[in-house]
Amino acid sequence: MNSRHQRDQAARWLLLQQLFGIGTHRAHLLCERYGDAAEVFSLTRGRLEEDAFFSPEERGRLLSPDFSQAEAEVLLAEQSGAVLLTPDSPEYPESLRNIHSMPMVLYAVGDLSLLNGHYPIAMVGSRSPNEYGRAAAKKLAGEVAALGGVVVSGLAIGTDALCHAAALEANGKTIAFLAAGLDFDYPRTNRALRKLIERFGLVLTEYSFGSPALGAHFPVRNRLIAGLSMATVVIQCRAHSGTMLTAGHALSQGRDLFAVPDSIFSAMDGANSLLAQGAEPALSGEQILLRYPEIYGYPLDAPNPPASSPAPPAAQKAVPAARREGTAPGQSAERQAISVSPREEAAPAPPAYLSGEQAKVYAALAAGPQPVDLLCERCGLAAGALLAILTQLELFGLVRLLPGRMVETVRRS
Template sequence: MPREELAAWLRLMLTPGVGTESARKLLAAFGLPQDIFEHDPAAWQSVVGTRAARALTALPDKLDAEVDRLQAWLAEDAHRHVLTLGDLHYPTELLQMVDPPLMLYVQGDVQALHHPRRLAMVGSRNPTPQGEANARQFAHALGEAGVCVVSGLALGVDGAAHEGALQAGAPTIAVVGTGLDRVYPKRHLSLAHRIGAQGAIVSEYPLGTPPLAAHFPQRNRIIAGLSQGTLVVEAAVQSGSLITARLALEQGREVFAIPGSIHSPQARGCHALIRQGAKLVESAQDILEDLHLVPARPAELTLDLDTDAEGEDSLLAAMGFDPVSLDALQARTGLDTARLQARLLELELQGDVSRLPGGLLQRLGRG
């Protein structure tokens, strides 16, 4: 993109007092940003009012420096892109939104944004061990079936979903709430690099933008908008994941939810969604069939959730899949404390059981 065109887009985005709604009105009225700035303030005022028109008369602070920084960032890596509303590579699904981003910054393969099979996976930043395992297993199975998983790079379910997709050799898209020259959370730095190499990281925020709390609910509309459906793995009742689900419904997309224990606060958001009409799913196959997504290649798609005790460890059968206390487990099995603790330790080391806060134990699903 020529420097003058890039500068015009950044001026429109960075002018204080001119939000995305006003910017879209100006674009609709005058065309590209360079065309907007060829008109006089009186013309702007007729479209966006006096205050926004007055703001547009002044150049944003350090505009030239911002253009320099963006051009340098783009030049450092051929896999870095800036897509504007007028760009041929801009995802058509986002154009159908009420408030599409004016610009998208992309690190990675821009073609991932046009993958024919895209599903959002979202959930708690503090999932139960089973919830995290479910996210990884579903993403792996969906990835093997040729689906591109879209999530938000957050801790917990998001990170597990990206990991599962990457392990399946599938592309995955991370939509973030910072500038692409930053990684948040920092512990996902390595994961972000892997996503950029195998899929794409996307942001609507200029370089240098820090992780402000208001940006994360805002970026959720892009996660939902890029996807044919949204799967909520685990979520509390007051959760950003439910915002993503609501936005998906508003955009006419399917919403799926994995049920959990009635005793787990992290399952209550999913149960609320199911009561409101979200589709209960127990396997990746449920999602593929509902969205009419034919697997790209054979894959084991079902997450084993049943509790059939035939041929399995009797202690695991006694645990079921809900969180359980040591006392309750001892009452079910009749084992003395020493033997029970020793066997639980074995199962924990094998990855079959996890310890939860409050002294509870939970059996982990088999992937």
């Protein structure tokens, strides 16, 4: 970082992330209320106490902040050659400002210019694709990268690694999101690939140094893969998998969804399921990128783009009831909300990408805001299990937690 001010501001955002947690909607609300981290830490006791947004513990930590751990993390990032991106950084990606749970801190190694002004396309799929899935991943990722798109994925074994490698082999660009700290070598089999991405692309993570790749980190990470990208391409997966969760994030964030058609006899039935719900078939890299002529312009390397062409008809989104946000760059998702009387608005059907228990909890909230204790009784779930499900639904942008352990659905057009 270039100045003491930047280091101090990064430390403030890191402390807020430690205080509120990773993947929470409260970061977005905090920015809407107060603008930035410096403003939050300048709040007087009186203002903090009158704002029900903060819990008593949070008020105490904000009034007497301990920046030692955050400052050490900033120094460690500098020593490791990483850049800390926060919402007030000029390189912070605009596409992530408007998702339901914007990141407060991103650790970055590589080409920061890839975060804005490019054509990011997420490509995800099974960790154990068959021959057809491997061929499809290489074809689509290579074509998208060769035409000027940026392939975004999660550096997992299988489809993710194939897509990253194909993009680099096409002399294109790729972005990898990790589910661990930058110093955690996961997966080890992709060590050499990660080094290439750091050199010719970009590696990003929300997780601090020393954070291992825990199972709970992956669905939280997946919201960023979908959120950074203008479209998500599901190549091959099972109907109940992490890849389908990424597809759910794409839909809840208002992004386009493509899926590669697979055999009707394949056990990898997730992509065909998404196609049946209205996802657009992914047939080539050119077809995917030329889906956006009027919004993003044609890639520079696209073959013979017409001088003028009407925009393709909007793809029918899978799960129309899914929440839409982030579609207008620079516009707050809260400002896009349509104010509708609860009596006039029909209760939305649970999105098809939810699991059985997620759908049950979402449906139980149709009557309006409810306390967590009552939801436990209505859904027959222990408090810990219910809170885990509510966290997942919050990541999808379908519910929000209110003061007093209350929960309500988020209903937007």
